[in-house]
Amino acid sequence: MSPQSAPLSRASFLKLTGLTAAATGLGAAGLQAGPLSASAQAAPSVQRLGEVTGPGLTDMWGAHSTDLGVPAIAPDGRILTVFGDTFDAPRVEGPNRAPIALYADQNRPLADKIAWTAPVGGDYARQLVDYPRDPVTTLLPGDVITLGDTMYLWVMENHGFGNVAHTKILTSKDSGATWQHNPYMFPGDHLGGMFQQVTWTYNHADDHVYVLSTGFQRDKPIILHRVFGGSIMDPGAYEPWGYRDGKWAWGNPPTPVREGRFGEMCWRIIDGTWVLSWFNAGDGTIDVLLHDGPTANLFTAEHHQLIHSTHWGGESDTLMAQPYGGYIVPGSTLSDLHLLVSQWNTGAGWPYWTQQFRVRGLR
Template sequence: MSNTTPATSHADPPTPSDRSGRRFSRAALLRGAAGTTVGLGLTGSSLIRGTPTASAAPTVHKIKDLTGPGLTSAYQMEATDLGIPTRMPDGRMIFIFGDSFARTVGDPDWRSPTALFSATTDLAAGVTWSGAFGGDRAEQLWAYQHDNPEFSTVLPSDVITIGGSLYLHVMVNKGLGNVVWTEIWRSDDNGGSWVHTGAKFDAGRDNGLFQLITWGLGDDGFVYVYSTGFQRDKPIILHRVPADRIAQPDAYEPWGYAGGTWGWGNAPTPVLEGKAGEMCLRPMGGKWILTWFDAGNYRIDSMIMDTPTSNLYEADRQTLIHGGSWGQEDDTHVAQLYGGYIIPGSTLNDLHLSVSQWNTTEGAGNWPYHVMQFRVQGLG
């Protein structure tokens, strides 16, 4: 990679198109939709805005590509994205991927979600793979037909380990960005098999702000959930749910502003305005950290806070990786980036992320469409 700062701005990214040639794809959402942000008048988050704090800028380096030819060819998934990780009960890591193909986007063996396993302990040396769900070939985690009359694909939001089980939240889409519902699946055998929990959430829940989620388990027995829409043009809201009721939609309690104060059980109020994309919330080192794709500013940011209910406008916020232009990338500028998930084993001072990239420029052949590993030092 060069050390040249991208010459073009996020205002003029490549124009993407989906597999059928329509101007609509995950990459098309990288800019975030134009429009006004959700306003709250003189109540809600307008009352909690402060001056964001920022510590010294961290050092960011790309470690390696995690997927692609020669890296995931053995699992017949060279083209894939996301790579959302968690530590499994047996100590290994599982990474959950989105739309996956043997060679290139649009191949007939479309699968999503898929999963790879890793026993890596030295993150600085780079994550390596020890196997795939399905064996030699990375299979879809459960059977369904893509582009069926009801929906087109199922995309993962986040995965969490609670006790001896993994819980995976997914978005059921009919055309990317058009969520028809979301649901939770569970594995009780370290990702070897998956069953539907029965939890199903309407896409219009909380005015469409409970579609794309991220979650983390607190030491108080609650799972804290940040969520937004899957259009990259909406703010973030907060819920909590008892860990033992994670598969009960009516157990999710919103955090909101009412009667001059914030509290649980109030109608959800945005805790962070903007145009949020993929997010990753994790407890770490006695704090909480959120990493997310800030679509409105075309970059991946991080925020360290005391608790998920902290004032996010006063939290320590850093930009980790800027969006860039093709041919003008370096360790901190990546073209058509998204994702940004925290890899288990990270610390606040030595953070590792899985970051996605999809080249949708004409003539590029939808490549790269892959996942990379980045290291962030000195954040905390």
Template sequence: MGGISKIGDLTGPGFTDAFGIGGTDLGIVTTAPDGRLVAVFGDTFDRAGVGGPGWRSPVVLFADPADVGSGLRWTGSGGDTEDYACRLVSKPRTKIFKPHHRVTTILPADVITLGDTMYLYVMANKGLGNVRYTEILASHDNGVSWERTGAWWPGTHYDGLFQQLTWCAEDDGYVYAYTTGFQRRDGLLLHRVPAERITDPDAWAPWGFAGERWGWGNPPTLTIPGAFGELNLRKVPGPGGREYRLLTFFDAGNYRIDTMLLDAPNADLHHAPRMTLLQGCAWHDEDHDGGRVAQLYGGYVVPGSTLDDLHLVVSQWNTATNWPYRSMQFRADATPLLG
């Protein structure tokens, strides 16, 4: 592992009370068109922990990018009021979502800014991990309010491997997305879509192997096997001002958060340089500044990071006691990826 240290907690008592958030997780961060940082969180409750009053998901908090190095500080929240982080969209009521698609929670997977619009990919679950469908939401006011775009996929799309998603825009005009299931037991698929058609499901093309070659539009083929959880594809600057493409993820099979350095959007993941950022451990063996975190997941790169000063939002949930249930900020040195 590279150098690792904990910057501090981001949510919970003393950090997010002002927005009606006692317990929450995830915290997927991107930059809004107006320059603010927008962080999207999952299941949220008024009290510290899981359960109790005030449940909603997903919710948004805003931060000043100047605070990345010292730890994010929340300056506002999305929804109808600035002092209570509201659920971004209501549960589905339109006729395209049939009765058997009833959901218990809508969880964020990743958020991206394209021009003056933000897009949020979410998973609608009936019971955690039982994804009924996924869809794309959009915000035209820097993440304050969100609306349905009409772009959605059944949870069974590509045999259930189009549920958890991360995406990144490239200079060729495409958005590239890695996907997997939400059960933390599968490998990764890769897709691309023209940026201007991101909300058109017919415009999405998988990367697959057929006729002895890889190509776009072939039947989707695993780019790498594994037991992947939360995913985060981002570009960060490194030595010499060069931009580096990182795929950071929760490796459930090995109980850790790893990152890989990709030399292209469709890189050979079998040979991509890879390193562990944080290792899971038992509760009695925690050492956050030593890179050991109990019941960890997530691992989202904070904008403003560099390769040698990589900031991550990491979640932790003690499923036995339901506290801690929070998001935290860590920093790491990922330059060992360069060899």
């Protein structure tokens, strides 16, 4: 989908990109999954801890309905989590605002489920930045990272849902309390539309931020770039990783580092291991890869499918109707990983919320 494509409604876009149960072959007759891969058969234990947004949790701040939930440690030590399209009502209806953010208690055990202490904005979870609503329809988060005293939030400017016209980085120097616009990073069609949705992580060993990117439309593989931490705002400083003349090298034109239909992603370094979690739109699953470094072979990396799609009414700890997202909560370890996974019943309009899952025994 190019920036010039005709805009779709939010529900229509998600139906086309495989979020609905029908699109993944998961109708009322039940889940008809094929044989699991060897890595999926050896998957660790998964426990659904329950909702972290919705009635009694975030509605008091005007965030009755919200999704995503991209967390990072703010400079002041609190967990700041950024959410996508947000609605006052218990349904996807009426004016939307995005992104919003909530603070969480960093000292609360993750096994007790993440607990919010306040929204950005005071008593009401306000939109982090203002922007004109014509032609912009929403500003959706990709990932957030803290470098020194500054937080950097990658966002995708949609001109009609799913039609990414530009990307940009919002910045905050007060632990997320206020955010500033900055010049655009890339047009939506940059690198064939594969630099829209991103996840990034900072490697202290070489002072580089490593960036995995794909399209917003959940129909593309992922590519890799790196940039020095101090140059994160400079589009020209991002160096691609690619295969040419029989070898992989930095500076080559970017080559997919793993094929598939990638959706939302989260890349973090945990206990010295690089962990990528993502919504696998091809299989309708929440997956993780474990690997040794930014240029490790992701085609052969240790792979687990943790949560599989099912029909509404057929859910369990490892089965979820219409899942997406899959963001790693700070404080996670390889033996006790926590993910924020979103869910939206596009047919009924509710639920539209984020849940927390606990994954034990990855390593």
